[in-house]
Amino acid sequence: xxxxxxxxxxxxxxxxxxxxxxxxxxxxxxxxxxxxxxxxxxxxxxxxxxxxxxxxxxxxxxxxxxxxxxxxxxxxxxxxxxxxxxxxxxxxxxxxxxxxxxxxxxxxxxxxxxxxxxxxxxxxxxxxxxxxxxxxxxxxxxxxxxxxxxxxxxxxxxxxxxxxxxxxxxxxxxxxxxxxxxxxxxxxxxxxxxxxxxxxxxxxxxx
Amino acid sequence: xxxxxxxxxxxxxxxxxxxxxxxxxxxxxxxxxxxxxxxxxxxxxxxxxxxxxxxxxxxxxxxxxxxxxxxxxxxxxxxxxxxxxxxxxxxxxxxxxxxxxxxxxxxxxxxxxxxxxxxxxxxxxxxxxxxxxxxxxxxxxxxxxxxxxxxxxxxxxxxxxxxxxxxxxxxxxxxxxxxxxxxxxxxxxxxxxxxxxxxxxxxxxxxxxxxxxxxxxxxxxxxxxxxxxxxxxxxxxxxxxxxxxxxxxxxxxxxxxxxxxxxxxxxxxxxxxxxxxxxxxxxxxxxxxxxxxxxxxxxxxxxxxxxxxxxxxxxxxxxxxxxxxxxxxxxxxxxxxxxxxxxxxxxxxxxxxxxxxxxxxxxxxxxxxxxxxxxxxxxxxxxxxxxxxxxxxxxxxxxxxxxxxxxxxxxxxxxxxxxxxxxxx
Numbered sequence: 341x342x343x344x345x346x347x348x349x350x351x352x353x354x355x356x357x358x359x360x361x362x363x364x365x366x367x368x369x370x371x372x373x374x375x376x377x378x379x380x381x382x383x384x385x386x387x388x389x390x391x392x393x394x395x396x397x398x399x400x401x402x403x404x405x406x407x408x409x410x411x412x413x414x415x416x417x418x419x420x421x422x423x424x425x426x427x428x429x430x431x432x433x434x435x436x437x438x439x440x441x442x443x444x445x446x447x448x449x450x451x452x453x454x455x456x457x458x459x460x461x462x463x464x465x466x467x468x469x470x471x472x473x474x475x476x477x478x479x480x481x482x483x484x485x486x487x488x489x490x491x492x493x494x495x496x497x498x499x500x501x502x503x504x505x506x507x508x509x510x511x512x513x514x515x516x517x518x519x520x521x522x523x524x525x526x527x528x529x530x531x532x533x534x535x536x537x538x539x540x541x542x543x544x545x546x547x
Numbered sequence: 548x549x550x551x552x553x554x555x556x557x558x559x560x561x562x563x564x565x566x567x568x569x570x571x572x573x574x575x576x577x578x579x580x581x582x583x584x585x586x587x588x589x590x591x592x593x594x595x596x597x598x599x600x601x602x603x604x605x606x607x608x609x610x611x612x613x614x615x616x617x618x619x620x621x622x623x624x625x626x627x628x629x630x631x632x633x634x635x636x637x638x639x640x641x642x643x644x645x646x647x648x649x650x651x652x653x654x655x656x657x658x659x660x661x662x663x664x665x666x667x668x669x670x671x672x673x674x675x676x677x678x679x680x681x682x683x684x685x686x687x688x689x690x691x692x693x694x695x696x697x698x699x700x701x702x703x704x705x706x707x708x709x710x711x712x713x714x715x716x717x718x719x720x721x722x723x724x725x726x727x728x729x730x731x732x733x734x735x736x737x738x739x740x741x742x743x744x745x746x747x748x749x750x751x752x753x754x755x756x757x758x759x760x761x762x763x764x765x766x767x768x769x770x771x772x773x774x775x776x777x778x779x780x781x782x783x784x785x786x787x788x789x790x791x792x793x794x795x796x797x798x799x800x801x802x803x804x805x806x807x808x809x810x811x812x813x814x815x816x817x818x819x820x821x822x823x824x825x826x827x828x829x830x831x832x833x834x835x836x837x838x839x840x841x842x843x844x845x846x847x848x849x850x851x852x853x854x855x856x857x858x859x860x861x862x863x864x865x866x867x868x869x870x871x872x873x874x875x876x877x878x879x880x881x882x883x884x885x886x887x888x889x890x891x892x893x894x895x896x897x898x899x900x901x902x903x904x905x906x907x908x909x910x911x912x913x914x915x916x917x918x919x920x921x922x923x924x925x926x927x928x929x930x931x932x933x934x935x936x937x938x939x940x941x942x943x944x945x946x947x948x949x950x951x952x953x954x955x956x957x958x959x960x961x962x963x964x965x966x967x968x969x970x971x972x
């Protein structure tokens with residue numbers, strides 16, 4: 341358990357002792373201790389229904405994405421979850437499949453979901469070889485583990501020098517559902533064995 | 548003049564933690580009153596916005612709050628509640644004056660005066676529209692509608708000129724036409740007892756004008772300065788402030804709807820729940836699904852405590868009121884603990900607990916005043932409470948940003964092997 345987690349548990353326990361009050365989800369099961377056993381007759385018309393009010397509960401995590409399809413550039417790939425590498429970058433998937441950054445938002449949730457794929461391997465084209473061809477209005481579809489689909493529409497495609505990668509534009513939290521597709525592009529540096537730039541597709545939720 | 552910005556409250560929140568305890572403990576069921584008037588004390592004028600972000604926060608707050616006062620004023624006409632209408636009319640006048648000053652600070656005095664004239668005309672025309680709906684006078688309704696659309700177009704022309712063309716007249720007019728249509732639609736729905744639609748459109752209108760406030764701020768700035776408002780961190784602040792401020796306002800709606808009847812209560816409560824769901828999803832984007840569920844539980848208790856209290860007030864049940872206040876203190880403490888944990892103590896627990904307690908107190912005070920038909924006081928408390936809530940939102944988001952930033956991935960990805968490099972060049 342993390343330090344923060346311990347604080348939460350310890351604090352919650354202390355709080356329960358201090359206030360001696362109800363627990364989450366159970367509060368409506370019993371009458372409030374100080375309330376009269378028979379409430380007075382309603383004096384205004386909304387009281388009865390107000391007494392039955394229940395706040396929204398039942399948040400469920402959106403199912404994980406399992407497949408990516410981009411008809412315009414012939415992409416139809418399964419998706420694997422990616423974590424963080426030791427150097428702080430996102431792990432990269434194998435050549436032939438795309439991967440989604442599993443510590444960020446899931447596609448369709450508020451925030452920017454990020455999917456990475458290789459432009460090529462050492463021997464030839466890889467899953468995002470044609471990513472740079474995407475233009476405004478092109479369609480992207482993500483299928484989730486429960487069979488549901490979420491669609492996105494490309495807003496723009498841009499190339500960035502890796503030394504000036506727009507971290508905030510790609511990863512910073514937002515409450516607007518969005519999708520970012522990332523691969524390599526630009527000049528290839530034969531000394532380092534890496535491309536010098538990244539190609540990033542920015543997409544918004546579509547229909 | 549009241550404070551113009553939640554940012555001031557934000558600073559007070561951080562600095563005034565120790566004082567909060569005694570303030571809360573000593574507060575009666577009414578907001579603080581001035582000796583002379585017996586009305587709720589009004590804030591002193593805040594310093595003008597000095598940064599693009601402050602300007603955006605001020606205009607978002609003013610536009611959003613104005614929308615809700617106007618909605619409630621129109622409904623007071625439809626329900627023939629002249630005392631409430633009188634209080635709302637006075638508030639709209641004061642708000643227009645203050646908004647005019649904020650606009651003048653951003654666009655210059657002459658443009659501020661022109662803005663105020665257009666805004667004032669709009670308020671009058673909204674009132675006329677509500678009168679026409681209440682009287683079921685189709686001709687007067689049509690006349691007011693035409694006048695309101697003309698006001699929207701006048702706003703578009705004004706902004707295009709005031710911003711030296713940075714905003715297009717047609718775009719700005721479209722934004723204001725949407726606002727006008729929304730306020731008319733909610734009044735029509737309310738009059739037809741279609742409360743579900745009335746409250747849904749009200750929420751949409753609030754959100755629309757919140758973002759219209761952002762646009763108005765941006766149009767006053769040179770592109771480089773305006774870019775600060777478009778930065779991801781600032782967008783996150785605005786989005787959370789909008790939702791947390793909306794929570795405050797929708798709880799007020801729902802508390803008051805208890806006095807209006809079951810159908811209206813259900814409609815208002817549905818919007819509170821929609822806001823809670825949106826907030827939970829938003830938290831999920833930052834803290835992940837597990838902690839989002841914890842948030843939803845803590846938030847649900849908070850909301851239920853507030854509505855338990857207003858139900859007790861409406862029932863004239865003193866014992867239930869006392870029980871609800873006790874519940875609220877427990878729920879507030881739990882919520883503060885959760886939030887403090889999420890931001891890893893960037894905001895210490897005690898001031899956060901006090902700030903949430905103050906938020907609760909505003910909602911308790913406003914419903915007490917409303918139940919006793921002290922509408923001016925209810926409204927003034929509502930406005931204080933909204934400002935305070937935005938301050939809490941800004942503080943929380945600032946802390947969330949400090950927590951989140953170091954956890955973001957660093958730099959670009961190495962997603963190429965070079966096997967097609969020659970083909971690609």
